[in-house]
Structures are given as structure tokens and as C-alpha cells.
Amino acid sequence: MLPMSAGHRWRSSFPMRWREACLLGCWLSLCAAESFFACPSSCKCNSGNLEVDCSGLGLSSIPSDIPTNTRTFLFLNNKLSILPGPVFSNLSALQRLDLSNNFLDQLPQNIFSDLGNLTELQLRNNSIRALDKDLLQHTALLRQLDLSINGLAQLPSGIFDDLPALRSLSLRSNRLQSLDRVTFEPLTSLQQLQVGDNPWECDCNLRDFKHWMEWFSYRGGKIDQLACTLPKELKGKDMRMVPMEMFNYCSQLDDENSSTVLDNTGPPCTKGSTTPSKSKSGPEPEVEPSVGCPQKQRYRPVSVRRAIGTVIIAGVVCGIVCIMMVVAAAYGCIYASLMAKYHRELKKRQPLMGDTEGEHEEQKQISSVA
Structure with missing residues (x-):
């Protein structure tokens, strides 16, 4: 058995030894973390926030020795044109990925399938012309997506179905002419949408998206100006300011198209049939339009707002004229x-006035004879 003094000294020195062991363990863990977060050559790294920055180095490929626990990877202003499929397969902890200002023209279908923790994806200023429907299928935590300044002409239906947390979406400066409302309805958390600088055609194909924009603005969402490029009558006008009466003809066209499809049960329609001429020296055969191929009606928008204003003004003027009449x-x-009453009274007084005048004349004649 230890004496009392020795046991007391051992108990008093135990906390100090414990603290030294804890400090030594922390130091060893930091050393292990620094050695584990090995920075790729020519890139800048920050082990504090686990960031790897390879921007502005003129690289044409992504380094293969990126630490697996990287949370932020910046690859801006390089010459990247191709993304191999498994390039991000070991970066499951990645939360922020920036590939802006490169030369990417297409993205593999499963390029982001291993990035389940991704919250921000920047693909600004590339040459992307098309997107696969399942490109963002495994990025359910994505909150910010930037696809601006690319060559996108359309968005596949269902590309945003698995992004319930998306809050900011930029589609500026692409080649989009129309958008489908169904594509944006799954974005229940969306707060900001940028769609400017696109060649929008404000016709029937954009009618349903206009409804969605009005609903999005009503619930507090922010959207920049969607300026029409075609038709000429609406060039430069914001689609949200165009009255819905401008699209009344769309329902008529839908009804006509549906009736045409139901009635057209014959052979496939052709653009036209030629009528042979009777003689060889006669005129060239004329092309007759096929009965089963109705000609597409030309889009002729009418300014309903001006028409209604004209009708109101004409009605007011006609009403004033009628009241004046x-x-x-x-x-x-x-x-x-x-005047009729006055003339009747005047006629009644004329005989009386005539008798008095006759009596005066007779008195004058009698006085003259006397």
C-alpha cells in the first residue's frame, strides 16, 4: 500500500498529465489532418475551411490528387473542355464547386452523381448547349445553380424535379426562346430567378410560363425582366406586363388542332399533291394543298389593351353625344x-284689340263730320 503522501502527490499530478496527453493528441490530430489534406501542386489550399483553389492557371484538366475531404473546389478561368465521368467520384464531401469561365460544351450524365452534399454549383460562362434530364438527380441539397452565359436553347423536362432546396437559379444570356411551366413547378423553395438576355418569343409556347411567373412573383419570388424579342409588336416589353387577353387565340388554336387531329383519320398528310397537265407543252403542274394538312395560322397579335381603351373612349364620347342630343x-x-302657347294667347287677344281700334276710328270720323 502507498503511503498517504505518495498517493496525494500522484492524485495531484494526474490532471497535469491528462492535460499534457490531451494536448499531445490534439497536436498529433492536427498534424495528421494537415498531412491528410495534401494540396495539389500549383494550387492554393486552405486547410481551415478545406478549400482548394486552382483558378487562373490555364489548366485543361482537373488535378487527380485533390484531397477527399475537400469542401470547396474552385477551378475558374482555365481551359477545361472535357469532364471525365469519374473525376469527382472521391469528393463526396464537396459542398461548393465552381467551374466558371471554361470551355465546357457538354456534361456527362453522371458527372455529379457522387456529390450528394453539393449546395452550390457554378457553371457560368461556358459553351454548354444541352443538359441531360438526370444531370442533377443526386444533388438534392443544391441551393444555388448558375447556368448563365452558355448556349442553352432549351431545358429538358424534369431536370429540376430532384432539387427541392434550390433557392437561386440563373439562366441569363442563353438562347432560350420558351420555357415550360412544368419544369419549374418542383422548385418550391426557389426565391430568385434570372432569365434576362434571352431571345424570348412571346407566343403561345410561353403562355403557361407567364402564369407560373405571376404565381412566383405573388408568393414573393424575385425575377428579372423577361423582355420579348418576337413578335415585333411586343419587342422590348416585359412578358409580365403583356395582358393575358393577348393569348386568347391560343385556346382557339388548341381547339382547332385537337379537332384536326381527331378528324384526320386518313393517310399521313403531305405538303401537297401535284395535278398533271393535259399536254406536255402546257403550264407546269400546280401544287394543291392537301385536305388533311391544314396550314398553320400565322401569328397575328392584336393589342387588346389599346382596343379596349379605344372602345371605352368611343363609348364615353357616344354617351356624351347622346346625352347632348x-x-x-x-x-x-x-x-x-x-311658343305654341304664346301664339294661342296672342290669337285670343287679337279680336279685342281690333274692336277698340274700330271704335276709335268711328269716333274720329264723327268728330270730323261735325
Whole structure:
């Protein structure tokens, strides 16, 4: 058994030894973390926030020795044109990925399938012309997506179905002419949408998306100006300011197209059939339009707002004129009745005035004879 003094000294020195062991363990863990977060050559790394920055180095490929626990990877202003399929397969902890200002023209279908923790994806200023429907299927935590300044002409339906947390989406400066409302309806958390600088055609294909934009603005979402390029009558106008009456003809076209499809049960329609001429020296055969191929109606928008204003102004003017005519007629009737009454009274007084004048004349004649 230890004496009392020795046991007391051992108990008093135990906390100090424990602290030294803890400090030594922390130091060893930091050393292990620094050695584990090995920075690729020519790139800048920050072990504190686990960031790897390879921007502006003129690289044409992504380094293969990126640490597996990297959370932020910046690869801006390089010459990247191709992304191999498994390039991000070991970066499951990645939260922020920036590939802006490169030469990417296409993205493999499963390029982001291993990035389940990704919250921000920047693909700005590339040459991407098309996107696969399942490109973002495994990025359910994505909150910010930037696809601006690319060559996108359309968005595949269902590309945003698995992004319930997306809050910011940029589609500026692409080649988009129309968008489908169904594509954006799954984005229940969206707060900001940028769609400017696209050649929008404000026709029937954009009608349903206009409805969605109005609903999005009503619930507090922010959207920049969607300026129309075609038709010429609406060039430069914001699609949200175009009245819905401008698209009344769309329902008529839908009804006509549906009836045409139901009625057209014959052979496939052709653009036209030629009628042979009777003689060889006669004129060239004329092309007759096929009955089963109705010609597409030309888009002729009418400014309903101006038409309604014109009708209102014309109605007001006609109403004022009618009121003035009624007042004039009433005044004429009153005046005519007063004049008729005056003439009747005047006729009644004329005989009396004639008798008095005759008596004066007779008195004058008698006085002259006398």
C-alpha cells in the first residue's frame, strides 16, 4: 500500500498529465489532418475551411490528387473542355464547386452523381448547349445553380424535379426562346430567378410560363425582366406586363388542332399533291394543298389593351353625344310648346284689340263730320 503522501502527490499530478496527453493528441490530430489534406501542386489550399483553389492557371484538366475531404473546389478561368465521368467520384464531401469561365460544351450524365452534399454549383460562362434530364438527380441539397452565359436553347423536362432546396437559379444570356411551366413547378423553395438576355418569343409556347411567373412573383419570388424579342409588336416589353387577353387565340388554336387531329383519320398528310397537265407543252403542274394538312395560322397579335381603351373612349364620347342630343331634343320640345302657347294667347287677344281700334276710328270720323 502507498503511503498517504505518495498517493496525494500522484492524485495531484494526474490532471497535469491528462492535460499534457490531451494536448499531445490534439497536436498529433492536427498534424495528421494537415498531412491528410495534401494540396495539389500549383494550387492554393486552405486547410481551415478545406478549400482548394486552382483558378487562373490555364489548366485543361482537373488535378487527380485533390484531397477527399475537400469542401470547396474552385477551378475558374482555365481551359477545361472535357469532364471525365469519374473525376469527382472521391469528393463526396464537396459542398461548393465552381467551374466558371471554361470551355465546357457538354456534361456527362453522371458527372455529379457522387456529390450528394453539393449546395452550390457554378457553371457560368461556358459553351454548354444541352443538359441531360438526370444531370442533377443526386444533388438534392443544391441551393444555388448558375447556368448563365452558355448556349442553352432549351431545358429538358424534369431536370429540376430532384432539387427541392434550390433557392437561386440563373439562366441569363442563353438562347432560350420558351420555357415550360412544368419544369419549374418542383422548385418550391426557389426565391430568385434570372432569365434576362434571352431571345424570348412571346407566343403561345410561353403562355403557361407567364402564369407560373405571376404565381412566383405573388408568393414573393424575385425575377428579372423577361423582355420579348418576337413578335415585333411586343419587342422590348416585359412578358409580365403583356395582358393575358393577348393569348386568347391560343385556346382557339388548341381547339382547332385537337379537332384536326381527331378528324384526320386518313393517310399521313403531305405538303401537297401535284395535278398533271393535259399536254406536255402546257403550264407546269400546280401544287394543291392537301385536305388533311391544314396550314398553320400565322401569328397575328392584336393589342387588346389599346382596343379596349379605344372602345371605352368611343363609348364615353357616344354617351356624351347622346346625352347632348337628348337635352337638345327636350329643350326644343319645351321651346316649341311655349311658343305654341304664346301664339294661342296672342290669337285670343287679337279680336279685342281690333274692336277698340274700330271704335276709335268711328269716333274720329264723327268728330270730323261735325
